Amino acid sequence: MLSILSAAPLLAPALATIQDEAHWPRWRGPNATGAVEADPPVKWTTEENVAWKVALPGHGKSTPIVWGDRLFVLAAVPTEEGTAEELAARKVHEELRTETPTTKYAFLAMAFDRTTGEALWESLLTEQLPVAGNHSTNGYASYSPVADADGLYVSLGSYGVYGVDQGTGDVLWEFDLGPQITRRGWGEGGSPAVHGDTLLVVADQEVGSYIVALDKTTGEERWRRERPEVSTWTTPLVVEAAGKTQAIVNGTTAARSYDLETGEVLWSCDGQTTNAIPAPVSDGERVLITSGYRGSLAVVLPLDGKGDLRKTEGGILWSRTNGTPYVPSPVLVDGRVYMFSKNSGMLSCLDLATGEVLLDRERLDLGNVYASPLAAGGRLYVADRDGVVLVLEHDDGLNVIARNDMGEAIDASPVAIGGALYLRTDTTLYAIGKP
Numbered sequence: 001m002l003s004i005l006s007a008a009p010l011l012a013p014a015l016a017t018i019q020d021e022a023h024w025p026r027w028r029g030p031n032a033t034g035a036v037e038a039d040p041p042v043k044w045t046t047e048e049n050v051a052w053k054v055a056l057p058g059h060g061k062s063t064p065i066v067w068g069d070r071l072f073v074l075a076a077v078p079t080e081e082g083t084a085e086e087l088a089a090r091k092v093h094e095e096l097r098t099e100t101p102t103t104k105y106a107f108l109a110m111a112f113d114r115t116t117g118e119a120l121w122e123s124l125l126t127e128q129l130p131v132a133g134n135h136s137t138n139g140y141a142s143y144s145p146v147a148d149a150d151g152l153y154v155s156l157g158s159y160g161v162y163g164v165d166q167g168t169g170d171v172l173w174e175f176d177l178g179p180q181i182t183r184r185g186w187g188e189g190g191s192p193a194v195h196g197d198t199l200l201v202v203a204d205q206e207v208g209s210y211i212v213a214l215d216k217t218t219g220e221e222r223w224r225r226e227r228p229e230v231s232t233w234t235t236p237l238v239v240e241a242a243g244k245t246q247a248i249v250n251g252t253t254a255a256r257s258y259d260l261e262t263g264e265v266l267w268s269c270d271g272q273t274t275n276a277i278p279a280p281v282s283d284g285e286r287v288l289i290t291s292g293y294r295g296s297l298a299v300v301l302p303l304d305g306k307g308d309l310r311k312t313e314g315g316i317l318w319s320r321t322n323g324t325p326y327v328p329s330p331v332l333v334d335g336r337v338y339m340f341s342k343n344s345g346m347l348s349c350l351d352l353a354t355g356e357v358l359l360d361r362e363r364l365d366l367g368n369v370y371a372s373p374l375a376a377g378g379r380l381y382v383a384d385r386d387g388v389v390l391v392l393e394h395d396d397g398l399n400v401i402a403r404n405d406m407g408e409a410i411d412a413s414p415v416a417i418g419g420a421l422y423l424r425t426d427t428t429l430y431a432i433g434k435p
Contacts, residue, residue: 022417024066027144027191028372032237033281034331034413035375040421041433042379042391043402051420051431052117057108059139061189063412064422064429067147070166071114071422073429074154076105076140082129090129098133098185105130105140107156109164114422115435123169131158131179134187137370137385137411142189144412146199153199153216157188161201163219173219177212180205183231183275193236193247198222198260200247204232211236211249213263223263229253230274235329237280237287241303242266248287250276255289255301267305269316271297278329281337283352286317292326292342300355318355323348328413333375333394343368345384347398362398364390376416383410387425406430 028034041049058075065072082090082102090100106127111120130140145154145164151172152164161175180188182205193200199216203209209227214220227249234250238260245260254270273295281288282303290298298320301309309315323341330339336358337350345366349359366384374381379401380392387406393399412424419434 022066023068023147024064024415024417024422025147026065026193027063027146027235027413028279028281028329029374029415032279033333033375034329034372035333036416037376038416039377039419040381040416041419044404044421044432046407046430049432051115051433051435053428053430054112054117054119055427056110056424056429058141059426061139061142061411062144062191064415064424065145065147065152066114066415066417066422067149067152067166069114070120071112071429072145072147072152072166073110073112073424074141074143074145074156075108075110077108078103079106079127080104086129090131098135098187100133100185101130104128107141107159109145109152109154109162109169111166111169112429114417114420114431117429117431121169123164123171125154125156125162125164125171126159126174128159132181132185132187134185138187138189140187142187144191146192146194148194148216151216153192153194155190155192155201157203161192161199161214161219163199163216175214175219175221177201177203181207186231189233189277191235193238195238195245195247195260200236200238200260202227202232202234202236202249204229204234204251206230211247211258211263213260225258225263225265227251227256232276234276235279237282239282239284239287239303241284246303248280248282248289250278250280250289250291252276252291255280255299257303257305267301267307267309267315269299269301269309271299271310273297275326277327278325281330281332283332283335286352288330288332288337288352290324290330290339292324296320296322296324298324298339298350300352320350320355323361327370329372331373331375331380338373338375338380340369340373343370345369347382358396359398364392364398364400365403366390370411372413374414374416381414381416381421383414383423385409385411389414389423
């Protein structure tokens with residue numbers, strides 16, 4: 001199995017002291033909006049203004065997660081051919097349109113010192129044969145982990161959910177979700193959510209979708225609810241509103257809010273498109289749900305709603321049927337929502353409270369976009385699958401102030417803490433600026 005524990009950072013940095021409160025604990029940042037109070041660099045190359053960079057095994061799909069001075073990433077690395085007995089025992093779905101690999105994968109969690117790039121530990125979570133193939137742009141470790149003061153939590157979908165010690169990488173518990181069969185064998189993705197002592201995992205697939213709440217300390221199941229859904233690749237949003245802790249989950253059949261304590265459905269709203277992917281985003285009073293595959297819908301809902309919001313007066317605050325994202329999630333900053341149209345480089349900006357359109361599908365010089373935008377330092381950072389990162393002023397126009405080319409695909413979303421920007425390309429993890 002490939003190991004990087006002995007690999008030193010490729011560049012040694014001049015370092016600044018980090019703050020203990022500096023965290024990027026989930027895929028969309030501290031507030032799950034994609035926006036953060038930070039001041040990362042504007043211009044860089046793969047060599048200039050780089051504090052450190054480290055080569056990573058596997059494909060770079062999941063976003064780095066930071067808790068204090070530790071940065072965590074996931075990877076899936078091919079190892080050896082499965083035996084005849086292992087291949088014969090595996091159940092392969094007959095309707096899949098992707099070739100199911102015969103090679104095992106090692107599923108790794110890795111920790112780095114975020115100021116120096118020093119490899120702290122590498123943990124083999126599991127080694128398994130894939131239950132299915134995946135889309136050509138997907139990998140086998142596309143979920144992003146989540147962290148809090150008590151631990152690191154990793155979902156690998158078909159290959160298990162794990163509670164991991166942040167300091168050592170030791171696996172504290174594991175939970176089996178069972179094999180997930182996604183649409184056309186496109187593979188799995190999304191991220192779990194942690195709130196208080198509960199870890200929430202969505203298992204949407206072609207048959208038998210469900211959502212499950214686990215005790216984050218032991219991995220024991222607290223509740224499970226079936227979901228009348230087909231495949232999604234979305235991440236739950238947990239908010240405290242209307243006297244409840246709500247877990248809001250996008251879906252093709254409907255977006256739903258679950259009571260985090262009991263799993264009861266508090267409200268729902270249908271009308272989303274197939275292949276729901278973007279994560280919900282909220283300002284604490286309302287929530288935006290988007291989808292954009294073979295159709296388009298953005299809908300803003302009140303967090304104090306009840307029941308079927310499409311049948312409730314005032315249940316939908318505003319909606320939009322064009323310019324919504326397929327893969328990348330929106331970013332919310334200063335009451336404004338920025339979102340891509342489909343996976344294109346066309347960007348829109350809307351007022352979250354009113355739905356007023358401030359920018360309507362303005363084209364940027366970008367290729368296809370999977371990574372979700374970052375807002376930091378009064379700027380927007382947007383990355384495409386060709387490895388180009390544009391930096392824009394966050395204002396009423398699209399004033400591009402820098403174009404930075406990383407030379408290879410970026411699917412993981414940018415992360416900013418303090419004066420540093422963390423970028424994961426297909427093969428490399430970069431710390432840009434001053435960690």
